[in-house]
Amino acid sequence: MNTTIYDVAHEAGVSMATVSRVVNGNPNVKPATRKKVLDAIERLGYRPNAVARGLASKKTTTVGVIIPDISSIFFAELARGIEDIATMYKYNIILCNSDQNKDKEIHLINTLLEKQVDGILFMGGEITDEHAEQFKLSPVPVVLAATLDEKGEIPSVNIDYQQAAFDAVTALIEKGHQRVGMVSGSLEDPVNGYQKFSGYRKAHENAEIEFDETLVAIGDYSYHAGMDAAKSLNKQENPPTAVFAATDEMALGVIHGFQDEGIKVPEDVEVVGFDNTRLATMVRPTLTTVVQPMYDIGAVSMRLLTKFMNKEEVDDQIVVLPHRIEYRQSTK
Amino acid sequence: MNTTIYDVAHEAGVSMATVSRVVNGNPNVKPATRKKVLDAIERLGYRPNAVARGLASKKTTTVGVIIPDISSIFFAELARGIEDIATMYKYNIILCNSDQNKDKEIHLINTLLEKQVDGILFMGGEITDEHAEQFKLSPVPVVLAATLDEKGEIPSVNIDYQQAAFDAVTALIEKGHQRVGMVSGSLEDPVNGYQKFSGYRKAHENAEIEFDETLVAIGDYSYHAGMDAAKSLNKQENPPTAVFAATDEMALGVIHGFQDEGIKVPEDVEVVGFDNTRLATMVRPTLTTVVQPMYDIGAVSMRLLTKFMNKEEVDDQIVVLPHRIEYRQSTK
DNA sequence: GTGAAAGCGCTAACAT
DNA sequence: ATGTTAGCGCTTTCAC
Numbered sequence: 046m047n048t049t050i051y052d053v054a055h056e057a058g059v060s061m062a063t064v065s066r067v068v069n070g071n072p073n074v075k076p077a078t079r080k081k082v083l084d085a086i087e088r089l090g091y092r093p094n095a096v097a098r099g100l101a102s103k104k105t106t107t108v109g110v111i112i113p114d115i116s117s118i119f120f121a122e123l124a125r126g127i128e129d130i131a132t133m134y135k136y137n138i139i140l141c142n143s144d145q146n147k148d149k150e151i152h153l154i155n156t157l158l159e160k161q162v163d164g165i166l167f168m169g170g171e172i173t174d175e176h177a178e179q180f181k182l183s184p185v186p187v188v189l190a191a192t193l194d195e196k197g198e199i200p201s202v203n204i205d206y207q208q209a210a211f212d213a214v215t216a217l218i219e220k221g222h223q224r225v226g227m228v229s230g231s232l233e234d235p236v237n238g239y240q241k242f243s244g245y246r247k248a249h250e251n252a253e254i255e256f257d258e259t260l261v262a263i264g265d266y267s268y269h270a271g272m273d274a275a276k277s278l279n280k281q282e283n284p285p286t287a288v289f290a291a292t293d294e295m296a297l298g299v300i301h302g303f304q305d306e307g308i309k310v311p312e313d314v315e316v317v318g319f320d321n322t323r324l325a326t327m328v329r330p331t332l333t334t335v336v337q338p339m340y341d342i343g344a345v346s347m348r349l350l351t352k353f354m355n356k357e358e359v360d361d362q363i364v365v366l367p368h369r370i371e372y373r374q375s376t377k
Numbered sequence: 378m379n380t381t382i383y384d385v386a387h388e389a390g391v392s393m394a395t396v397s398r399v400v401n402g403n404p405n406v407k408p409a410t411r412k413k414v415l416d417a418i419e420r421l422g423y424r425p426n427a428v429a430r431g432l433a434s435k436k437t438t439t440v441g442v443i444i445p446d447i448s449s450i451f452f453a454e455l456a457r458g459i460e461d462i463a464t465m466y467k468y469n470i471i472l473c474n475s476d477q478n479k480d481k482e483i484h485l486i487n488t489l490l491e492k493q494v495d496g497i498l499f500m501g502g503e504i505t506d507e508h509a510e511q512f513k514l515s516p517v518p519v520v521l522a523a524t525l526d527e528k529g530e531i532p533s534v535n536i537d538y539q540q541a542a543f544d545a546v547t548a549l550i551e552k553g554h555q556r557v558g559m560v561s562g563s564l565e566d567p568v569n570g571y572q573k574f575s576g577y578r579k580a581h582e583n584a585e586i587e588f589d590e591t592l593v594a595i596g597d598y599s600y601h602a603g604m605d606a607a608k609s610l611n612k613q614e615n616p617p618t619a620v621f622a623a624t625d626e627m628a629l630g631v632i633h634g635f636q637d638e639g640i641k642v643p644e645d646v647e648v649v650g651f652d653n654t655r656l657a658t659m660v661r662p663t664l665t666t667v668v669q670p671m672y673d674i675g676a677v678s679m680r681l682l683t684k685f686m687n688k689e690e691v692d693d694q695i696v697v698l699p700h701r702i703e704y705r706q707s708t709k
Numbered sequence: 710g711t712g713a714a715a716g717c718g719c720t721a722a723c724a725t
Numbered sequence: 726a727t728g729t730t731a732g733c734g735c736t737t738t739c740a741c
Contacts, residue, residue, distance in 0.1 A: 097718030116457035125448035140472040429734030
């Protein structure tokens, strides 16, 4: 059997309470007593049991993180931001992949709550009423990262995706492009689909260019979806001279798709991606892209969650981080 | 206050023990009783407290995962394999980044043990005596993933890195290359440095080609390290006609480094990478590389850990997965 | 098939 | 500054 606080108390000739005080850094312990206890701990190789502590104190210093897919370069970067800040505030993370599957998501929320996490960081696609319901019922705070709650009821950290897409497409239009294509995510996806597509449309409205739906392809965020989109876009009688892709990975696919057809990037067609993942600098031509600060979104959302967990005052629970466009070789 | 098993027992008019049986799927409950309990649970919105259960049962159904950097495309893929199998066996994962820093690693092991994880999955660089000591003292099983224990005492899942490197370099030599360069990791890194470098040397010995240290560059696994290596390799009076890089990311850097100097890949120099990360197909030319089944290493190591946690019989605790070379456009 | 009761290892009043 | 004690919510014998 493992050594317990009781054993230490006995060994040091003090009470359990005193040992607990020492272990938890409570200042109300005489230095001499503290030393006795520390020595006993050392001698016995005592290691506090966080589960027992969690039961008694109703705090686990553990937060649940629900993420669509940790193997995605995008989410992996976000997760790192989350974990770094969590570590800074002495929390551990229980990491769960949801594959953006609603049933899994709901199930995971409940599992995490059973495990008595002190808070939940959620990344996903659509926040349905059922999600909202679960979050409302949650006894611990929930923060969304890179995930939109249309109703604006759940604390979240994002950039303004629509504005970012608007900016990127407008920049293309201002360079003289009349036919700007888009490779979008599913329009049911609030962030990578709907928001970015809306930005694309608004940029056209704003420039008074008529919207041409043949210029829009829908992809599943994969490299291959980008390649396919480029090829089909290029087959048209009047192909686009610039393409805005909803993710970097699709943008790479678009570039290579065009290149495979003998089309030169950026000479014949300019390409702009979204996210600024590490991929963007690891291709030729390097990718012009909308910078979404993934690490920061993770870090800021975790920081926000710690504030809620500490019951600190929070002035604004819907945080919108700035974005910008990083110009590289895939545009002229 | 949250509803407890006691409340449910009261509501259903049975004892706590019976509720516990129902919740845990114990068959020794009359169907009628079970229904009463289930109804009460439903009515009260009861959610079992896993922390209390963990304290009473001494099992948390949680495993600790120590990983150098989740934002690395390589480890992220591994992590996904780990998580999928963990989920399959009803475990959750506490994910910790170590940055391959020894002190952090040791500290994390202790934190995880305090949290009473049922097992630990460790990914890192060198396994020092201190690591070995910690693992030996651990009350729960430990498995290494993509990490070598030279002493062969700790269960682990890997491929044969040296053989894989040998195969890759030998293939290059057999194509007629007399001057094969290498971009290695630090030789203090057992896997990406020492093992792969040894394979490189052995391939030369085997082919009776004298080893030329000017052909070897050391990189930090980054894209830029690969670029720099290519440039310095190319500055030599007698540059290599083929290069083997210890990781895909460095291989990409090598390719682009050469391209930037006007050297053609694969015409002027052939390049082989290592890992087969998703990057390998997202560049032009696509990358010939040694396939390391990252997802599988994660999955198999987690499966192995579950066997230890269940005290199942394990025939071989040092598992070596097969590797192969995937030929793409960066070689002729 | 069900219940009673003793912990699991710790924290947090409350006393002293 | 330190000790006493009552839980925290559950599992697990052991009875019946």
